[in-house]
Amino acid sequence: MSEPGTTRRGFLGRSATIAVVVGLVGHVIAWLRSLVPNVLYEPPMKRRLGAPDQFPTGRTYVAEHNVFVIHDTRGFRALSAVCTHLGCSVGAKQEGYHCPCHGSVFDAEGVNTEGPAPRPLPWHPLSWRGKALVVDLGTTVDADTVLDPKPKGGSG
Amino acid sequence: MSAPGWRPRDLVKGFRPRTPREGADAVVQNFVLHAFPVRVTKKALGWLTSGWLGTISLHLFLVLTLTGAVLLFIYVPSVERAYASVKDIEFVTSFGGWLRGTHRIAAHLMVIVVVLHLVRVFLTGAYKKEGPPGAYRPLNWWVGLVLLLLTFFLSFTGYLLPWDQLAFWAITVGTQIAASVPLIGEEIRQLLLGGTTVGQPALIRFYVLHCFVLPALVIYLVAYHMWRIRKDGGLAATDRVVEDAKAQARVVPPAPGKTYTLMGATEGGTVQAHTPVALIERESTPAIPAIVRRAFATFVLTLAVCSLLGVMLPAPLEEPANPAVTPNPAKAPWYFLWLQELVSILTFQVGDVTVDGAFLGGVLLPGLLVLLLAAWPLLDRSPAAAVGVWFHSSRKVQNRVFLALLFATAVLTVIGTFLRGPYWAWMWPWDAPPAPPTWM
Ligand code: HEM
Ligand code: FES
DSSP states (O other), rough: OOOOSSSSHHHHHHHHHHHHHHHHHHHHHHHHTSOOSSSOOOOOOEEEEEOOGSSSSSSEEEETTTTTEEHHHHHHEEEEEEEETTTBEEESSSSSSEEEETOOOOOOEEEEEESSSSSOOOOOEEETTTTEEEEEETOOOOOTOOOOOOOOOOOO | OOOOOOOOGGGGTTTSSSHHHHHHHHHHHHHHGGGSSSSHHHHHHHHHHHHTTHHHHHHHHHHHHHHHHHHHOOOOOSSSTTTHHHHHHHTTTTTTOOOOHHHHHHHHHHHHHHHHHHHHHHHTTTOSSOSTTTTTOOOOOOOOHHHHHHHHHHHHHHHTTTTTTTHHHHHHHHHHHHTEEEEEEEHHHHHHHHHSSSSHHHHHHHHHIIIIIHHHHHHHHHHHHHHHHHHHHHSSHHHHHHHHHHTTOHHHHHHHTOOOGGHHHHHHHOOOHHSSSGGGGGEEEEHHHHHHHHHHHHHHHHHHHHHHHHHOOOOOEEEEEEEOOSSSSOOOGGHHHHHHHHHHHHOOEETTEEEEEHHHIIIHHHHHHHHHHHHHHHHHOOOOOGGGGGGGGEEEEEEEHHHHHHHHEEEEEEEEHSSSSSGGOOOOSOOOOOOOOOOO
């Protein structure tokens, strides 16, 4: 019995080939996996915006965190300034918002009205931490979620 | 002839052969020259055959590698220091501004020249499957397409390194386009950025891609590109010369003693001994020094143009990256503006469904364009007689389609470059630039 596939030499040869291929594939997988970070050293998504008196009635742009804080009779809301098209920071105009990158226009409620942006600007939930406003950029809420203008105190 | 082993002067042996025989010998005696054939057709050497555009692309790549290597010693790939180190190169380092300007202008020229090279290959039908036995030029067309994409990606990654406003917003928009891919988009974006936001991990990733991974791929693929030209029996224009000679029965079988068969004297022969080129005396000439001279001349010219333009058009540096403020308008480099135009105009509403321009213009259309170019050699039905001929009459229709696509891209680029003002709004070049945007 010396069919090409059944000799000892053939068996060893095939085993060696498989071992080498598995080894190389293993390396490539390890290389790629190592490029997916396990820990992100990025700022947390909950950002402290400061005391409410920094946000007079109307809207205030917090450049550092890329949000507009909107203060009206009902309370506080936070509108993302990150354009839903490709992520540029929108600027405020008289009524609504305007994106410098490809000209998307949003109305005062952040709804896209012109240009390439496919979705409205998202709203982020606000909460109190002590006497300071905190925004959570990691989650979104609907446009009607308003934070009561009085700090409740306690933990945050 | 005693056998002295190796002598230092062997390094330059054959660069200036005194006899055709010395030139032919150089191909196997000199490492640098081994890339060349023994004989080439005069046609293939002609300036109007290829424009030497591929060679000039390679020279530009060489200029980029050399100037880039020097910049590498000064540039610091950290978000805190990258901008300052580039500013240092620009204003403090001796000759730094010139080096940076030369590097940048060579990058822009490389994009232009590589595209022109593709256009010339297309219009001369030099990518066609028809060819001498053993030839398969579509392979080089595909390698070339990858090189084109690498050239774009090299430009894009290099653009980010100064970490100025331009860099920051280009990476923001560029990676967001990647994120518009359905299902796996966000994963791709995060793999590119090494995180969820544009920061240090993103900078180091683009830095390593720009300085090592992409140039290494280019070097490897260019070597393969050159080797394939030899396997394909020389430039496509050679086919016509050989066919004509055959038709006129002027092909001389290789006889022992002919200079160009010298290398073929060993048993089995070598490539150059049996390529069709070697069979036609009258239309061909020793490759060395003919190619060496022209390659040297085009290199010197390329270097001179880059050096001069590097002084005349210094590389710009915007304000340091500021994640809070997007410049207005925020424009990509000019060769990406046709894409920026596409992503801007292709969002539209069908009933209740919004078609996302980012995916359509940033991923799908360019992807289809590349696929179309890749499939073209397989779809091309023009006869063998069209290989290596400018504007062959049998290719009229496909040349028009190709040029129309090229023209559309050019028009979009011109619109994006000159006719778009703040907020990407239409603006004639003679309109006064509007008042600077007010940020609350
Ligand atoms: C980094 C970019 C590139 C470099 C350095 C390069 C280099 C070269 C060189 C030196 C030649 C010899 C002829 C000449 O000088 O024109 C050549 C030929 C060729 N190139 Fe490229 N090339 C590049 C990109 C491309 C692209 C984008 C394509 C097309 C998709 C392409 C397809 C071809 C083909 C098919 C040939 C053979 C042409 C013939 O037989 O006439 N190359 N290339
Ligand atoms: S990123 Fe805002 S319109 Fe494109």
